[in-house]
Amino acid sequence: MSTQTTKILVFSHRPEVRETIVTAVGRRPAPDLGRVTYVEAGTVAEVLYEADQGGIDLAILDGEAQPTGGMGLSRQLKNEITDCPPIVVAVRRRDDRWLATWSQADAVIVHPLDPLAAAETVAEVLRSSAALPAVRG
Template sequence: MSTQPLKILVYSHRPNIREAIITAVGRRPAPDIGRVDYIEAGTVSEVLMTMDAGRIDLAILDGEAQPTGGIGLCRQLKNEITDCGPIVIAVRRKDDRWLATWSQADAVVIYPLDPLAAAETVADVLRARRLPVARG
């Protein structure tokens, strides 16, 4: 296991939503994941620059962000970045899960965020990302 903390990008135009996501997931989502550090982004351009640089282990995007929501942004990232990292979408309505599926999100969390469910979801996505590729 790496000693470097994993990097999680959190995007929302509202600082209080970014804070709520960070608080819910926590600095250590699961014992086997280790510590995580957060990079906050309040604009789409910040997200694009950070994701293009390839230094992110996971992104959590606010599906309700303005003027560009995380759902559309997720689809753009998944289609434009080769080997795009995992993305979790935070939505307000359970009925919006289908939109997150359309966006190619790796997982969805629902507002208000349940800290146990949010941390577990993030940990599951990070674990899946770290699985070795089987060569045959």
């Protein structure tokens, strides 16, 4: 059992969407993972600041955020941030999952969020990213 704390960035321009994501994923998405702390961002500038600071283990981006959606932001981060953390995009329609491929997201969760599915998706992404050594420059 891990005692390490995982830092997750949650982005949406709507506080209630951020709250829904945090509640669905929970403080411990799986028994074999450490506890989770959240950093909430309501603007793209806040996301970019946090990404530049490093220390984010995973980002969950609202695909419906305005004026810049999480899918475009995911693609930007994946192309501009060295050692970009894994990204999960939250979409409103199951049919929009294909857009996550374009966005280079590591996984997708669909609203309304099922807490079991959301937590398991986040846990799977964290497990797969933990297998790769993180190098900070």
